[in-house]
Amino acid sequence: xxxxxxxxxxxxxxxxxxxxxxxxxxxxxxxxxxxxxxxxxxxxxxxxxxxxxxxxxxxxxxxxxxxxxxxxxxxxxxxxxxxxxxxxxxxxxxxxxxxxxxxxxxxxxxxxxxxxxxxxxxxxxxxxxxxxxxxxxxxxxxxxxxxxxxxxxxxxxxxxxxxxxxxxxxxxxxxxxxxxxxxxxxxxxxxxxxxxxxxxxxxxxxxxxxxxxxxxxxxxxxxxxxxxxxxxxxxxxxxxxxxxxxxxxxxxxxxxxxxxxxxxxxxxxxxxxxxxxxxxxxxxxxxxxxxxxxxxxxxxxxxxxxxxxxxxxxxxxxxxxxxxxxxxxxxxxxxxxxxxxxxxxxxxxxxxxxxxxxxxxxxxxxxxxxxxxxxxxxxxxxxxxxxxxxxxxxxxxxxxxxxxxxxxxxxxxxxxxxxxxxxxxxxxxxxxxxxxxxxxxxxxxxxxxxxxxxxxxxxxxxxxxxxxxxxxxxxxxxxxxxxxxxxxxxxxxxxxxxxxxxxxxxxxxxxxxxxxxxxxxxxxxxxxxxxxxxxxxxxxxxxxxxxxxxxxxxxxxxxxxxxxxxxxxxxxxxxxxxxxxxxxxxxxxxxxxxxxxxxxxxxxxxxxxxxxxxxxxxxxxxxxxxxxxxxxxxxxxxxxxxxx
Numbered sequence: 001x002x003x004x005x006x007x008x009x010x011x012x013x014x015x016x017x018x019x020x021x022x023x024x025x026x027x028x029x030x031x032x033x034x035x036x037x038x039x040x041x042x043x044x045x046x047x048x049x050x051x052x053x054x055x056x057x058x059x060x061x062x063x064x065x066x067x068x069x070x071x072x073x074x075x076x077x078x079x080x081x082x083x084x085x086x087x088x089x090x091x092x093x094x095x096x097x098x099x100x101x102x103x104x105x106x107x108x109x110x111x112x113x114x115x116x117x118x119x120x121x122x123x124x125x126x127x128x129x130x131x132x133x134x135x136x137x138x139x140x141x142x143x144x145x146x147x148x149x150x151x152x153x154x155x156x157x158x159x160x161x162x163x164x165x166x167x168x169x170x171x172x173x174x175x176x177x178x179x180x181x182x183x184x185x186x187x188x189x190x191x192x193x194x195x196x197x198x199x200x201x202x203x204x205x206x207x208x209x210x211x212x213x214x215x216x217x218x219x220x221x222x223x224x225x226x227x228x229x230x231x232x233x234x235x236x237x238x239x240x241x242x243x244x245x246x247x248x249x250x251x252x253x254x255x256x257x258x259x260x261x262x263x264x265x266x267x268x269x270x271x272x273x274x275x276x277x278x279x280x281x282x283x284x285x286x287x288x289x290x291x292x293x294x295x296x297x298x299x300x301x302x303x304x305x306x307x308x309x310x311x312x313x314x315x316x317x318x319x320x321x322x323x324x325x326x327x328x329x330x331x332x333x334x335x336x337x338x339x340x341x342x343x344x345x346x347x348x349x350x351x352x353x354x355x356x357x358x359x360x361x362x363x364x365x366x367x368x369x370x371x372x373x374x375x376x377x378x379x380x381x382x383x384x385x386x387x388x389x390x391x392x393x394x395x396x397x398x399x400x401x402x403x404x405x406x407x408x409x410x411x412x413x414x415x416x417x418x419x420x421x422x423x424x425x426x427x428x429x430x431x432x433x434x435x436x437x438x439x440x441x442x443x444x445x446x447x448x449x450x451x452x453x454x455x456x457x458x459x460x461x462x463x464x465x466x467x468x469x470x471x472x473x474x475x476x477x478x479x480x481x482x483x484x485x486x487x488x489x490x491x492x493x494x495x496x497x498x499x500x501x502x503x504x505x506x507x508x509x510x511x512x513x514x515x516x517x518x519x520x521x522x523x524x525x526x527x528x529x530x531x532x533x534x535x536x537x538x539x540x541x542x543x544x545x546x547x548x549x550x551x552x553x554x555x556x557x558x559x560x561x562x563x564x565x566x567x568x569x570x571x572x573x574x575x576x577x578x579x580x581x582x583x584x585x586x587x588x589x590x591x592x593x594x595x596x597x598x599x600x601x602x603x604x605x606x607x608x609x610x611x612x613x614x615x616x617x618x619x620x621x622x623x624x625x626x627x628x629x630x631x632x633x634x635x636x637x638x639x640x641x642x643x644x
Contacts, residue, residue, distance in 0.1 A: 001163045003291055003301050004191040006550045008073075008171060009066065009106045010539065013288070013551065017528025020287045021521045022111045026118025027125075028516035031509045035126040039505025045127045046214030052123035053211060057204025059116030060197040066106040067194040073172050082402045083423055084394035084416045084437065113197075125152075126512060130505050133496065135218045139328060146324020146489045153317035153485060156286065159196060160309020167191025167302035183430055184300045185461040187403045187552065191301055258506050266584035267334075267498045272511045273518070274341070274577035275491055280519030281570035282484060284527035291531070292563060293473070295554050296359045298465050311474055316481035323489035334497050335593035337490040338582045345575040348483035352567035354476035358560035359467030362553065364403075364411040365418075367537055371438055372408040390419045390438035398540045401552060404433060405463035407442035407456075411553075418458050431460035465556075480567075487578075498585065530562035 002016045011019075038048040129145065136144050168184055169192040170177050182189060262268055289312070294304035323344075327337060363369040366386035386398060396416035404412050404420070412418035419437030424447075426432050432447070439457040447454055499507040531554065539549025582593050 001167065001191070001193045001196075001290075001301075001305065002287055003294060004167060004171065004189075004193045005110070007188070008190045008193075009070070010550045011107060012528070013291075013531035013535075014525060014528035015107055017284075017287060017524035017526070019107065019110045019114055020283065020524035022114035023118040023121075024283070024516040024520040026115040026120075027122050028118075028513055028521065030119050030122045031126060031512045031516070034122045035505045035509025035512075038123060038127045039130060039509070043127075044216050045123075045131045046211055046216070048123040048127050049131070050208045050212035050214075052120040053204050053208035055120030056117055057120075057201045057208070059113045059118075059120060060201035060204065061113075062116060063110060063113030064194040064197040064201070065113070066109050067171065069109075070106060073175065073190070082400055082415050083433075084391060084396070084419045084421055086393055086421075122512075126505065126508050129492070129508060131218075133504070142324040142327040142489055142493050144324075145492060146321045149324075149485075149488050149492070150317040150321040153313055153320055157309045157313035157317065159200075160290075160305050160313060162196045162199065163193070164302045164304075164306035164309060166195040167193065167300075167305060169195075177429075183428065183461065184302055185430075187462055188401075189301070258503060259510070262499065262503060262507055262510055265499060267581050267586075268495060268507065268511075270577050270581035270584060271338075271491055271495050271498065272514045274345075274574050274581065275495075275511060276515045276517075276519035277570050277574040277577065278345075278484060278487070278491075278519075279515045280523035281567065281574075283520040284523040284566060287524050288527045288531060289477070292559060295559065296473075296556050297467050297470050298359075298362060298462050307474065308477075312477045312481040315478040316485040319482040319484070319486035320488050323486045324493075327490060327493055332490070334494050334585055334587075335582070337494040338578060338585065338593065340490045341487040341494070341578045342575065342582060344483045344487040345571060345578055348480055349568065349571035349575065351476050351480040351483065352564065352571055354473055354480070355560050355564035355567055357469045357472065358557045359469060360465045361536075361556050362411055362463045362465050363409075364413065364537060364553070365406070365438070366413065369410060372406070372410065372442065386413050386417050388438060390440075391417055394419060401539055402460070403462070403552070404431075404458040404460050406436070406439050406458045407444045408439060409463055411463055412438070412458065415458065415460075420458055422454065424454070426459075432456045433458040433460075494581070527566060530566065531559065534558040534562065 002013075005011060005019075006013070006016055034048065034052075037043060038045060129148070132144055132148060133141050170182065171190045171192045171194070173192065177183070184191070290301070290304040290308045293299060293307060294301055297304075299307075323340070326332070326340065330336065332340065361368070365371050366388060371388040371390060386396070394416050396414060398413070400414060400416075402414045404415050404418055406412050406418055415423065415431075415433050415436075418433065418439060420433035420439075421435040421437070422433065424432050424434065426447070432444075434454040434456060436457040442457055443455040444459065445456050447456055495507065495511060496504055532551065534555045535551035535553075536555050537552040539552055585593050
């Protein structure tokens with residue numbers, strides 16, 4: 001979907017990355033307020049979540065607005081003459097009517113729409129997780145969390161599928177693309193990217209209504225909470241911590257104490273940074289993997305989106321669900337969960353080496369190779385010179401980009417630059433060109449048009465680079481997604497069990513803020529910068545336009561190398577942080593994870609008993625630490641009270 005938006009609104013890849021990042025900017029901005037106030041005991045969590053869903057629907061509506069606000073593409077896509085006219089009389093000026101800062105302003109609407117998406121999603125992924133965990137037993141909690149996060153992966157899969165189908169339709173639904181010789185395989189094709197967002201805005205309203213009707217506490221929530229907190233143990237610990245939790249969660253002045261306790265928890269900090277690395281990598285791939293597949297294998301944008309959505313995303317959903325299932329099946333404690341994360345991170349890093357495979361570049365005459373009909377096919381003229389002996393008197397304009405594939409296997413900037421004098425339509429309404437002066441001696445096929453035999457020398461689509469790695473990429477990307485999301489539930493469960501129960505909502509909010517700030521906000525921008533660095537041809541903007549046009553095609557070799565660099569860096573950092581969490585975790589009885597390998601087995605209680613022990617031990621720690629901090633604060637407020 002990103003390539004269509006870039007073509008329509010002349011965006012760079014780094015700007016597409018910023019569009020994706022603004023989702024997390026909205027999330028980051030509201031994560032703490034929502035988790036702190038919405039996570040209090042008296043808060044109406046279902047109402048917070050329902051309002052968030054409505055805000056997401058509004059964001060989808062705003063995101064689709066540029067399609068309706070921008071002028072129609074009818075004028076720019078009208079039947080214009082791009083053939084070679086010997087003698088230099090080429091028709092109208094392609095820059096006529098261009099404005100100074102026309103398309104650049106629409107990106108801000110995309111930014112705001114994504115910002116609203118992030119704001120609306122904040123209650124769902126902070127309060128929704130704790131609400132779900134509070135209403136099911138500790139034994140079943142990993143399974144339900146697995147289903148929850150699996151649906152969070154299946155949702156994008158459905159989005160990829162809908163987006164892939166909508167991209168087969170031109171963004172101007174009333175445009176007669178067949179008469180213009182346009183097809184989804186054309187470099188000028190802009191798919192109907194906005195349809196899915198309109199559907200999402202409508203669906204959000206129908207989903208939000210029943211959520212808003214939920215009660216503050218679901219039936220049985222109090223009973224489950226008491227079982228988790230006490231599990232038949234001393235009651236005064238629970239009572240004192242309930243009072244402490246109420247005091248902490250309702251007083252903003254106590255917020256620094258909460259924050260300090262969490263930041264002094266090395267296991268929580270390490271798990272949070274690991275989640276930031278994993279989430280950042282997945283955020284970048286979610287935006288740019290379809291674009292990578294499209295450019296590497298010369299596929300249509302709709303086909304690339306369908307491949308990513310129908311194969312890799314469901315595989316990630318399966319990995320998410322399996323992670324939750326294994327926790328329950330193997331009765332893993334925190335150490336076991338972190339070990340699972342370590343194994344999954346290492347294995348997925350091996351799958352990332354698939355990006356070392358790159359497909360041949362589709363060369364463009366006059367930009368990356370010389371013209372085929374010159375004496376020196378490689379570098380008779382400078383590579384940046386589109387003018388050759390065969391088209392020097394055609395008066396071709398660099399502002400009118402309409403690439404064609406020549407019979408010599410090279411792309412040409414336009415039919416004019418290929419020296420083509422005649423244009424026709426084939427049976428599929430694709431433009432074909434004959435009598436091309438720059439393709440003398442090269443022929444695709446012979447066709448009969450109007451009773452005359454013509455040698456077709458160029459067609460209006462992208463040349464095939466005949467890359468044979470597609471099946472390998474699909475298999476490795478499925479494995480990469482499966483293993484990457486396999487550790488999502490173990491990591492989340494370990495995070496929940498490593499902090500006191502009274503700080504769960506705040507811990508999730510803090511973790512999400514770190515994940516956004518160090519992971520999902522910068523990652524798409526970094527990926528976009530990588531893609532821009534591999535661009536081999538930028539659309540030349542008209543002189544009165546301030547910004548450069550979008551990239552027309554990329555260098556496949558460097559694109560794959562940058563993807564490999566990003567994947568390996570992210571996976572290596574994830575593995576290191578999981579190792580730090582494993583090394584630093586200490587159970588309530590003082591036992592370390594790595595001591596179990598020296599003959600000191602971990603307790604083999606059921607999952608809920610382990611969780612209860614950890615929570616009770618954690619509550620004692622936070623109670624003592626909070627009491628110390630509270631005494632220190634009172635002493636600073638009233639120094640005289642400390643005198644004998």
